[in-house]
Amino acid sequence: MHYTFENSEAKQNDARRKAAFQKIDITAAWAACGLNGPPEDSFQTDLFAALEFYQTGPDRMAFIPAKLRNTLYSKLEKSIANLEQQLDELDDRVAFEIDAASVYFGPDDEDELLALLSGENEGLGYGSYHIYSILDHLAELKEIVAAARESRARGRGKPKQNQTLADTITKLGHVFTKYTDQEPMMGYRFDDWNNGEEAQVYHGPFFDLLHLVFWSMNGPSNPTSHVIGDTARRAFNLRK
Known part of the structure; x- marks a missing residue:
């Protein structure tokens, strides 16, 4: 970072x-x-x-000067949006390869892995599980960033x-x-x-x-x- x-x-x-x-x-x-x-x-x-x-x-x-602040937030929001779009529109063939490679990752405990891939995640590969998790987190992060940008924007003066x-x-x-x-x-x-x-x-x-x-x-x-x-x-x- x-x-x-x-x-x-x-x-x-x-x-x-x-x-x-x-x-x-x-x-x-x-x-x-x-x-x-x-x-x-x-x-x-x-x-x-x-x-x-x-x-x-x-x-x-x-405090961040207004012009710099807008630039920083705009870059951050653009980066989040770009990553969100890339993951959301991920080519199925790439997703398949990611899932295939992900079998070598994840928890060693089989029960722990099954718990992660149960419920709404049932049927997902371990790679796809992470992709959908990141998309969920990005959606929430966008709201947090927007709230941060708005809350500081209200402040004026010194x-x-x-x-x-x-x-x-x-x-x-x-x-x-x-x-x-x-x-x-x-x-x-x-x-x-x-x-x-x-x-x-x-x-x-x-x-x-x-x-x-x-x-x-x-x-x-x-x-x-x-x-x-x-x-x-x-x-x-x-x-x-």
């Missing part, structure tokens, strides 16, 4: 993200949630899973700023609730008496967890406490 960004860059980003994970003090994160004792074994796994797609700055995957931050905060909220049985935003408070960019102005167990996690990974005030708080409030529908 071809990606619109270089694989080497993606690997470098993954390496940086994993290195950032290692800066998080799991015991301190557990304590920030207001929990006593050593962290449960699954806590670190859940925490890192919530952070898997997090990246700082504007979300480069959240690209969202770091949508991954909001998504990550939401996932961290699920982790917080899983281990504390508390709603993430319950009892939080805003205190900006210090009024400095490096100060934590949003407080409460969940916000203590957020600040510890993000500032451990990125350094103090990256993102700022105001950004963390405003994003969390939007993520949990407490502001527009």
Whole structure:
């Protein structure tokens, strides 16, 4: 599969993200949630899973220029349509040869193979089974692609700023609730008496967890406490 960004860059980003994970003090994160004792074994796994797609700055995957976007979707839709037509109009002689060759493929377990070729697939060769399966999947994929194209086309204006931050905060909220049985935003408070960019102005167990996690990974005030708080409030529908 071809990606619109270089694989080497993606690997470098993954390496940086994993290195950032290692800066998080799991015991301190557990304590920030207001929990006593050593962290449960699954806590670190859940925490890192919530952070898997997090990246700082504007979300480069959240916006594609309109002209490029139309080109990409048009090419994809054309490719799907071409493959669908080729398989649907496949020459019977080619289909026969594919079925003949397919006897050397498929599950080794005969019962498993018979289960695949039963019901509506009864009478098909293993090759034809795959052809019809692909046609079914292509029909659904066309609908998904069309929905994706339409949903993003409705958006106008500037690209969202770091949508991954909001998504990550939401996932961290699920982790917080899983281990504390508390709603993430319950009892939080805003205190900006210090009024400095490096100060934590949003407080409460969940916000203590957020600040510890993000500032451990990125350094103090990256993102700022105001950004963390405003994003969390939007993520949990407490502001527009």
